[in-house]
Amino acid sequence: MERVLSLEFARVTEAAALACARLMGRGDKIAADDAAVKGMRGVFDTVDIDGIVVIGEGEMDEAPMLYIGEPVGNKKGPKVDIAVDPLEGTNLVAKGLNNAIAVLAVAERGKLLHAPDMYMDKIAVGPKAKGCIDINAPIEENLKNVAKALGKEVKDVTVIILERERHEELVRRIRAAGARIKFISDGDVSSAVSTALPETGIDLMVGIGGAPEGVLAAAALYCLGGDMQAKLVPYTEEEERRMKEMGIEDKDKVLQLSDLVTGDDVIFAATGVTDGDLLRGVRYMGDTATTQTVVTRSKTGTIRFIDAVHVLAKKPDYNKRGL
Numbered sequence: 001m002e003r004v005l006s007l008e009f010a011r012v013t014e015a016a017a018l019a020c021a022r023l024m025g026r027g028d029k030i031a032a033d034d035a036a037v038k039g040m041r042g043v044f045d046t047v048d049i050d051g052i053v054v055i056g057e058g059e060m061d062e063a064p065m066l067y068i069g070e071p072v073g074n075k076k077g078p079k080v081d082i083a084v085d086p087l088e089g090t091n092l093v094a095k096g097l098n099n100a101i102a103v104l105a106v107a108e109r110g111k112l113l114h115a116p117d118m119y120m121d122k123i124a125v126g127p128k129a130k131g132c133i134d135i136n137a138p139i140e141e142n143l144k145n146v147a148k149a150l151g152k153e154v155k156d157v158t159v160i161i162l163e164r165e166r167h168e169e170l171v172r173r174i175r176a177a178g179a180r181i182k183f184i185s186d187g188d189v190s191s192a193v194s195t196a197l198p199e200t201g202i203d204l205m206v207g208i209g210g211a212p213e214g215v216l217a218a219a220a221l222y223c224l225g226g227d228m229q230a231k232l233v234p235y236t237e238e239e240e241r242r243m244k245e246m247g248i249e250d251k252d253k254v255l256q257l258s259d260l261v262t263g264d265d266v267i268f269a270a271t272g273v274t275d276g277d278l279l280r281g282v283r284y285m286g287d288t289a290t291t292q293t294v295v296t297r298s299k300t301g302t303i304r305f306i307d308a309v310h311v312l313a314k315k316p317d318y319n320k321r322g323l
């Protein structure tokens with residue numbers, strides 16, 4: 001992929017964020033998601049790629065846009081696979097809470113796990129703790145190993161985890177081990193990525209979240225030099241069937257970072273919708289709106305934060321009004 005494409009992908013996530021951020025706090029997560037999808041879809045076709053959505057808004061019959069298998073881009077560029085979540089954290093925007101982002105990842109064709117919409121157990125860390133995690137080991141052991149890799153004690157380690165009943169036992173054990181916990185109500189892509197950026201103060205992400213979100217997080221960690229392991233968690237027979245269809249015979253199979261994403265050229269881009277640990281959200285200044293985006297590319301590992309001022313009068317409608 002041409003390196004200049006990174007900037008194009010930043011434009012795509014910016015468009016999604018601008019389109020849905022107006023709907024912050026309206027209590028309507030469906031409208032917010034729709035707006036983000038339209039914003040993202042609108043810009044994609046101006047990008048010089050021959051892309052296929054492999055992780056998106058759902059199957060073709062469920063989603064009108066950005067469905068799995070949908071071609072995106074103007075076909076004038078490289079053949080790539082694309083994972084998108086135009087609004088990761090629809091509830092967060094609906095309630096005006098922190099950490100909603102618009103996010104995508106791009107890799108060469110066939111290099112992203114085509115994770116279906118089911119749950120995934122995940123553990124993720126930044127570059128300093130790479131190689132020190134084991135999803136099958138007790139959490140106490142992971143905490144010790146991550147603390148050691150980071151040159152601190154377990155009591156100084158901050159773990160980020162989705163606040164869900166299914167994590168009660170895990171939380172009890174993390175507390176007993178003495179580590180710090182930051183709970184999130186949604187948005188485990190941004191939380192996984194935070195582990196790779198020391199200024200966020202987050203050291204370890206654990207717990208069960210969405211599988212598509214897991215692949216997006218893995219793409220970011222792949223670019224940033226972090227680490228992740230995962231296991232699919234199928235709850236129904238249908239999910240089990242879909243897991244097997246993907247060539248994963250056994251739900252206990254540990255997916256390494258390189259099983260989730262691989263290849264020489266992966267790009268990850270995310271724009272803040274609401275303020276968060278990772279990114280500032282969209283701000284409206286009257287005639288303009290500001291966005292903050294992070295873009296990173298596996299080839300170089302450069303992390304670029306892009307602050308943009310958008311002149312709203314010059315934007316297409318779907319970016320102005322959150323339609």
Ligand code: VTB
Nearest residue numbers: 088089164186187188189209210213
């Ligand atoms: C997470 C989180 C998402 O779903 O993957 C979570 O990152 C997992 O599902 O923002 P449950 O909400 O069912 O626990 C979201 O919260 C929503 O897609």
